[in-house]
Ligand code: ATP
């Protein structure tokens with residue numbers, strides 16, 4: 001592929017960015033304007049025109065999935081796979097560095113990554129050791145505190161002691177937590193970044209090596225970098241490497257996790273002569289969708305200010321649907337997707353976006369009922385599921401007997417008669433002798449009461465035996481063996497019902513994943529590589545499977561992606577904007593940016609849905625329609641009525657009664673008591689449509705809520 005074909009398919013502003021000879025660039029532009037496309041083409045340009053080797057390029061993406069996509073797009077453009085190029089997330093790249101330079105980083109060779117849940121467990125252990133009051137200072141609060149400090153690049157030793165009791169307690173915990181992690185070779189997500197940064201500061205010769213190696217850094221989604229990530233980039237770039245950063249201040253949505261929108265300005269100040277390029281043409285969405293997006297984001301006060309336009313078509317209006325409840329909302333979405341598929345479209349071109357993970361279950365159920373394959377990003381990701389984490393903990397223990405987090409997780413899972421008391425005793429011994437729980441168990445086993453002693457001895461023997469097989473078996477063979485010998489598989493087989501079955505299926509899926517696993521480094525053992533990837537990349541893998549499937553994800557994880565058909569579900573006050581954000585204008589602006597991100601994922605058609613009543617977290621709530629809906633210019637929004645009639649919205653706050661023109665002529669009324677031959681007595685909740693295909697929703701005393709076609713339901717008035 002030659003030079004022209006790299007810039008052929010770009011507009012003038014994009015070309016300028018791709019082919020610039022300036023060392024530092026900032027591309028600041030709205031959604032769908034081709035920022036990511038510019039990055040990909042710039043990498044191709046640097047290699048084909050400037051003569052850089054893949055080896056000299058470092059690219060930072062926001063997710064592992066985006067990193068894989070970037071590699072593919074570059075291969076397509078240049079005609080071969082860019083071997084040796086570093087492309088990954090900040091965490092992934094930091095992990096890679098620490099793996100290679102563990103000694104310089106002050107870590108043991110087989111250090112383990114702690115995910116959020118493991119981290120909390122370690123913090124709870126620290127609480128016990130310190131006799132800290134968990135009522136007064138909830139461990140989650142300490143977790144939040146520690147992560148916040150790390151995102152700012154602060155270790156416990158850097159933080160000034162203060163007389164305020166909160167800081168005193170938090171600092172004490174942070175100190176003890178750091179010690180516990182260091183002792184166990186445990187590294188949480190924030191620590192990965194912190195250590196990678198310290199590596200640059202403490203080992204100048206190593207920094208010099210990488211500054212010689214890399215020539216250019218490229219960063220996507222720059223608006224969501226936090227302080228430590230920016231510091232890491234800044235030190236690496238020094239005044240030696242070139243840098244291209246692309247971002248959109250209107251899409252900064254991780255402020256709550258320490259992201260600093262100010263890094264955009266910092267970049268232009270900290271580096272000399274940064275050229276700023278603005279892209280204004282949107283290639284993704286219809287003019288109608290853009291109008292809605294602009295309407296929403298223009299309500300925010302603190303913006304750098306950009307205009308987006310498209311020369312594309314107006315396209316369809318946005319549709320707004322008010323579900324009677326969350327079930328009805330999910331059913332509506334499912335049926336629209338059915339229509340879409342029936343027209344010959346791909347399922348993978350559809351995304352359902354929501355604010356909170358907890359919303360996914362009802363949506364999943366609706367899709368299952370309609371037999372529409374779907375896939376979930378984030379949330380209950382595969383590798384975050386309980387049974388999978390338990391299985392991985394066994395594998396971790398085989399690699400490193402002194403992995404305390406893994407030990408604690410499985411010592412009594414499945415239950416083998418090792419109670420809390422015994423575990424506490426092991427913890428005390430471990431603490432007293434500054435040793436791992438495993439080592440403590442080995443010494444303490446003789447002193448335990450007979451039953452506990454036997455159980456612990458059995459556990460130690462089982463793990464040791466499995467560890468002997470570790471070198472000789474294949475990854476899937478080993479995992480299979482572990483699941484059987486540990487009793488984990490049997491344990492979940494005995495768990496009754498749907499849930500137990502799903503867990504068993506997931507464990508089987510884990511063996512499949514092991515079988516299909518290709519280790520990046522084929523010359524070293526696969527297991528440690530597999531485990532590290534599983535933790536880092538939590539669940540993004542499942543979305544790679546080949547089956548054509550609808551995509552479900554939170555609004556946060558939709559960043560950077562695009563889909564022809566998009567649903568934004570749960571457009572209700574308290575849910576979105578989230579109730580936690582309502583008191584702070586800064587947080588509210590972030591929610592609005594999140595809404596802008598959601599809307600701008602849609603290419604052709606966007607549905608916005610909400611439920612008039614919703615059961616979430618076990619509570620019934622009646623929420624008003626989201627304020628963001630009001631920010632959308634009314635000429636681009638149409639309300640979909642239950643009967644599928646279409647009308648302009650008059651009022652967004654509808655009471656169920658306004659729907660009651662439906663079902664007229666059915667002989668029944670809303671709220672009427674009825675009887676069904678099989679389901680028994682119930683109350684009419686709502687109607688949908690009229691005539692022979694009109695449907696009725698009945699809440700039966702014994703059977704719960706059901707939708708039925710009136711004609712066939714043969715309801716009897718009571
Ligand atoms: P986001 O802010 O959501 O991350 P983005 O600015 O990174 O968006 P891209 O994903 O790079 O935008 O591009 C959006 C869509 O527009 C993609 O499908 C891309 O291929 C297409 N596109 C971008 N530039 C052009 C162009 N010059 N000609 C044709 N299509 C383009």
Ligand code: MG
Pocket residue numbers: 035036037220560
């Ligand atoms: Mg992008």
